[in-house]
Amino acid sequence: GDSVTQMEGPVTLSEEAFLTINCTYTATGYPSLFWYVQYPGEGLQLLLKATKADDKGSNKGFEATYRKETTSFHLEKGSVQVSDSAVYFCALTGSARQLTFGSGTQLTVLP
Amino acid sequence: NAGVTQTPKFQVLKTGQSMTLQCAQDMNHEYMSWYRQDPGMGLRLIHYSVGAGITDQGEVPNGYNVSRSTTEDFPLRLLSAAPSQTSVYFCASSSRQLYGYTFGSGTRLTVV
Numbered sequence: 428g429d430s431v432t433q434m435e436g437p438v439t440l441s442e443e444a445f446l447t448i449n450c451t452y453t454a455t456g457y458p459s460l461f462w463y464v465q466y467p468g469e470g471l472q473l474l475l476k477a478t479k480a481d482d483k484g485s486n487k488g489f490e491a492t493y494r495k496e497t498t499s500f501h502l503e504k505g506s507v508q509v510s511d512s513a514v515y516f517c518a519l520t521g522s523a524r525q526l527t528f529g530s531g532t533q534l535t536v537l538p
Numbered sequence: 539n540a541g542v543t544q545t546p547k548f549q550v551l552k553t554g555q556s557m558t559l560q561c562a563q564d565m566n567h568e569y570m571s572w573y574r575q576d577p578g579m580g581l582r583l584i585h586y587s588v589g590a591g592i593t594d595q596g597e598v599p600n601g602y603n604v605s606r607s608t609t610e611d612f613p614l615r616l617l618s619a620a621p622s623q624t625s626v627y628f629c630a631s632s633s634r635q636l637y638g639y640t641f642g643s644g645t646r647l648t649v650v
């Protein structure tokens with residue numbers, strides 16, 4: 428079945444540092460790929476998405492590129508802020524058109 | 539502009555009690571889903587629906603029932619609560635085009 432693997436957390440960075448959160452996937456066919464963010468005590472919000480190979484999703488300074496050859500969708504941001512502290516989830520929608528999530532990565536940004 | 543509304547936000551149940559978690563969306567989305575979130579395990583799919591009158595099981599369906607009589611509503615029923623069902627429950631919906639699922643704010647359930 429479909430699966431998503433995220434890098435182990437938690438991740439702690441200083442403000443203005445570069446962020447990478449690795450995500451790889453296993454799926455049949457051509458899944459759509461997503462990054463969701465969850466702030467403390469809240470539900471999940473869609474951060475960005477990509478629906479086909481080589482697509483780049485971007486939002487709020489975050490970027491991720493759909494790499495079919497490496498089955499990856501790594502999340503990057505050039506300069507993180509304290510307000511980016513949250514849990515980040517990589518996810519895909521496969522043939523069943525339902526979301527399959529990774530385990531999540533807790534990001535803490537220190538001032 | 540409500541999006542996905544879940545009620546209640548918090549609930550404490552005794553083992554063996556039953557209850558229904560409510561979920562409603564006002565975006566005319568065809569797809570609706572229920573997930574549970576447990577520490578270190580991400581979100582796991584419980585049940586889902588691709589339209590009114592159509593439901594199917596996800597990864598962890600045991601102990602839960604659903605029905606979809608209208609496009610807007612997708613309630614999740616716990617028939618006999620168990621401590622293993624202590625979790626945070628999220629409802630989500632999406633259009634058929636899958637631009638991205640919209641999530642509710644969650645229900646934190648504790649079974650004692």
